[in-house]
Amino acid sequence: MSVLVVKRWAEIPRRPLGVWLFDASKQAIGAGVAHAANIAIAIALVGYTDTGTTDECAMYFVNFSLDTSLGVVFNWMLLTLVTTAAKRMRWTALQTPGDYGDPVRVRVWLLQLLSWLGVILTAKLLIGRGIVYFQAGLVAYAAWVFAPLEGHPRVELIVVMVACPCLMNALQFWVQDSFLKKKTKYDLLPRTDKGHGKHHAGYHEYDVSDAPPSPPPYSLQSASLHHHPHHPSR
Structure with a gap:
């Protein structure tokens, strides 16, 4: 979440603190839900593709990598669909992400949070479906990536659960904040x-x-009405 603090500090104009907290909290709660979904999907995929050699950390890494890359694109597309539908259905609270009313209303934030969680979970299902479809190649890739750490389960756990999430989540949060906040002209x-x-x-x-x-556009006609050149008498 510290990357969002840096982003707010650098942005011009800077969002009001209350609005920024609402924006950041949507990402924080969404990240928690996404983390739990990633673990559940990884466990389910291991059970689905269990060949005796696939480990949960490797599958979690594959799922997380897709989530922070392709998942961001899915999130943007799905959020765009939500806002488009909200405009057609006249759901004011969901028409503009990051707009919580004036004054700011918790109810609007809550509705936007629920829609954002729905977007995240839908993207998770799409990614999970893709992993199942391309399971053979992804399982082989995961095994190849983590082959050097095969005898070091603690190091593998730190890499998968700490190092990668910190770096990849920072980039993900930065990009998603750009389309979760309200656009200003x-x-x-x-x-x-x-x-x-x-x-x-x-x-x-x-x-x-x-x-x-x-000012009104300048025309030759208006100029001729206000300009009378002096002609000397002959």
């Missing part, structure tokens, strides 16, 4: 006034909805 303009907008290193947020109206 703004321009970065030089700061010319004080006490207006959110200042960030000499810049403030400029909402396009607050922009002054554009």
Whole structure:
């Protein structure tokens, strides 16, 4: 989760703390559910493909690797389908991910959390189905990857359950936060006034909805009506 703290610190404009906590909590809870699902899928796959040589750590690694790569794509596609359906069905709470109302409402966050968990579990089922379909190649790949650690079960456990999740989850969280948060339209303009907008290193947020109206287009006809050249008398 520390990667989300760094991401919020670097983003411009920075999300309000309450909104960021809601965004981050969706990923935290979703990661916990995904972790439990990964373990269950790995155990089920070992029982389904048990040849006497497949170990659960290797299958967990394969499942986790697919989850943090192909799973992110599935999550984005499924979330897009949810928001599209919400707009057609006029489900306001699910139309814009990361928008929890003004003021922020827990009910909206809870509905978005439940939809996000549904997205994650659906992606898990798709990935699990793919693993079963390509089981022969994936089992051989998992056995080849973990062959050097065959006599070191503790090292294998640390690599699979600690090292890989930390690195791969960091990248996954960073990417998923980009489509789980609310999109904002703004321009970065030089700061010319004080006490207006959110200042960030000499810049403030400029909402396009607050922009002054554009002047009417310049035309030759309007110019001729206001310009009367002086012709000297002969």
